[in-house]
Amino acid sequence: MTKRVLVTGGAGFIGSHYVRTLLGPQGPGDVSVTVLDKLTYAGNPANLDVVRSHPGFTFVQGDICDDGVVTPLMAEHDQVVHFAAESHVDRSIDGGAEFVRTNVLGTHTLVNAAHRAGIGTFVHISTDEVYGSIDEGSWPETDPLRPNSPYASAKASSDLIALSYHRTHGLDVRVTRCSNNYGPHHFPEKAIPLFVTQLLDGRTVPLYGDGSNVRDWLHVDDHVQGIELVRTRGRAGEIYNIGGGTELSNKELVGMLLDACGADWDSSVVHVEDRKGHDRRYSVNCAKIGEELGYAPRVDFHQGLLRTVQWYRDNRAWWEPLKERAAL
Ligand code: NAD
Numbered sequence: 001m002t003k004r005v006l007v008t009g010g011a012g013f014i015g016s017h018y019v020r021t022l023l024g025p026q027g028p029g030d031v032s033v034t035v036l037d038k039l040t041y042a043g044n045p046a047n048l049d050v051v052r053s054h055p056g057f058t059f060v061q062g063d064i065c066d067d068g069v070v071t072p073l074m075a076e077h078d079q080v081v082h083f084a085a086e087s088h089v090d091r092s093i094d095g096g097a098e099f100v101r102t103n104v105l106g107t108h109t110l111v112n113a114a115h116r117a118g119i120g121t122f123v124h125i126s127t128d129e130v131y132g133s134i135d136e137g138s139w140p141e142t143d144p145l146r147p148n149s150p151y152a153s154a155k156a157s158s159d160l161i162a163l164s165y166h167r168t169h170g171l172d173v174r175v176t177r178c179s180n181n182y183g184p185h186h187f188p189e190k191a192i193p194l195f196v197t198q199l200l201d202g203r204t205v206p207l208y209g210d211g212s213n214v215r216d217w218l219h220v221d222d223h224v225q226g227i228e229l230v231r232t233r234g235r236a237g238e239i240y241n242i243g244g245g246t247e248l249s250n251k252e253l254v255g256m257l258l259d260a261c262g263a264d265w266d267s268s269v270v271h272v273e274d275r276k277g278h279d280r281r282y283s284v285n286c287a288k289i290g291e292e293l294g295y296a297p298r299v300d301f302h303q304g305l306l307r308t309v310q311w312y313r314d315n316r317a318w319w320e321p322l323k324e325r326a327a328l
Contacts, residue, residue: 002056003031003120005231006077008064008110009043009084010035013186014125016047017220018081018227023051028228032056036073037084038063041326046318047185064106067113074117081123081231082110085158088189089129089151093276096150103154104161111165111173119171122162123231126177128216128241130156133279140285141177141239148277163237172236176227179243179284182304183220184311188319189328192305195254196312197319199261199268209274211251214281218244219299229293240293241284246301256302260309 005022009015010033019033033051037043039061051057062069064084074080084106086092086099107124114122131139132146147156159175166173186193195205226242234240248256258268289295312319322328 001030003079004034004077005031006034006036006073006080008036008080008082011037011039011043011045011047012083012087013042013047013183014181014220014223015083016044016185017183018083018224019048019057020051021221021224023054023057028232032058034058034060034073034077036060036062036064036069040086042087042187044185044322065101065109067109070109070113071116074113074119077119079121079123079231080110080114080119081125081227082107083125085155086151089149090189090275092149092151092154096154099150099154100157104157107158108161111162111171115165115169115171121172121174121231121236122165123227123234124159124162124173124175125227126159126175127152127155128177128179128243128282128284129279130159130177131282131284134281134283138283138285139241141241141288148279159239163239166237174230174234174236175239176230177239177241177284178223178226179216179218179282181218181220181223183308184315185318186220188323189326191250191253192257192308193312193319194328195257196261196309197323199257199263200313202263204268204270205254205257206272207250207254207269208272208278211254211271212249213278214247214249214283215253216243216283217246217248217253217301218242218297219301219304221304222297222299225298226289226295229289229295233293235292240289241286242289242295243284243286244297244299244301245286247283256305257309260306
C-alpha cells in the first residue's frame with residue numbers, strides 16, 4: 001500500500017536529495033511525498049524542480065512551528081521524515097534564538113501533532129554534533145550528549161523531545177545522527193560548497209585555526225540510503241548513527257579541494273581565527289546500523305568529491321545567485 005510521507009525541510013540540501021531519491025527511478029515506488037518547508041534562506045524551490053510534476057509530489061510552504069499548518073497535514077499522512085532545521089553552526093554562534101525556535105519548538109510542534117494524529121513512523125534527522133567532541137575512538141548511540149554550539153544544543157534538545165514522545169506516548173520515533181554531509185545542492189555557506197565555489201572563481205578560502213579539526217565525511221547518497229533503512233526497517237525508540245567512513249582534517253580536505261579545482265595552497269588559503277568553541281573531532285560508531293539494518297557507505301570519498309566539484313562547475317546558475325544574496 002502507498003505510504004504518504006510528510007518530509008519537513010524538503011527544499012534544503014539533504015531533504016531535497018531524499019525527496020528526489022524517493023520519487024526517482026531508484027525509489028521504493030510505494031510512497032507519495034508532501035514537502036513542508038518554510039523556504040528560509042536555505043530552502044530553494046529549484047532543488048525540487050525534477051519532482052515537481054511527479055503525481056505523488058505535493059509542496060506546502062509553511063512553518064513547522066505553526067500548529068495550524070502542521071495538524072491538518074498530519075491527518076493526511078502515514079509517516080514523517082523531519083529534516084527542517086536551522087543548520088549552520090556559525091550562524092548559531094552569531095545568534096541562537098532562531099535555532100531554539102525552529103529546532104526545539106518546531107520539533108515539539110511536529111511530534112505533538114504526530115502523536116495526536118496517530119502517525120505510524122516519525123524519523124527525526126539529527127547530527128553527530130550532539131555528542132560534543134571526541135579526541136579518540138567513536139561514539140556509540142548510548143554515549144551521553146555533550147553538545148557545544150547553540151546549533152548542536154538545539155539539535156540535542158530536539159532529539160530528547162522527539163524521544164520523549166516515544167517513551168511517554170508510544171509514538172514510533174526513530175532518530176538518526178549523521179556526520180558531515182557533502183554532495184550537490186549544498187548551500188554555498190557550508191565548508192565544501194563554499195571552498196569549491198570560491199576556488200572555481202579563483203578566490204581565496206578561509207581555513208579555521210591550524211586546520212587540524214577532524215570531520216567524518218558522508219556522501220548525501222549514503223545518508224539517504226541510511227535514512228531509508230531506518231524508515232523502512234528501523235525500530236521504534238531507537239537511535240542510529242550514520243557515518244561515511246572517511247575522516248579528514250580540514251587541512252587535508254582543503255588540499256584535496258585545491259587539487260580538484262587546480263588551485264595552489266599559497267595563493268588560495270587564508271588562515272582565519274578559529275571558530276569559537278570549535279569541536280576538535282567528531283566520530284560516530286556505525287556498528288549498530290550496519291549490523292541491524294545492513295548499512296554500509298558505498299560512495300568512495302575521492303570519487304564523490306570529484307563528482308561534487310563537477311556539479312558545482314556545471315551548475316553556476318544554481319549557486320551564483322545564492323552567494324550574491326547571502327553576500328558570501
Ligand atoms: P538546510 O539548511 O540545507 O535545509 C533546511 C531546510 O529546512 C530548508 O529548506 C529550510 O527552508 C527549512 N526550514 C528551516 N526552518 C524551517 C521552519 N521553521 N519550518 C519549515 N521549514 C524550515 O539543512 P540540511 O543540511 O539539508 O540539513 C537537514 C537536516 O540534517 C537538519 O536537521 C540538520 O540538522 C541535519 N544534519 C545536517 C548535516 C549536514 O552536513 N548538512 C549533518 C548532520 C545533520
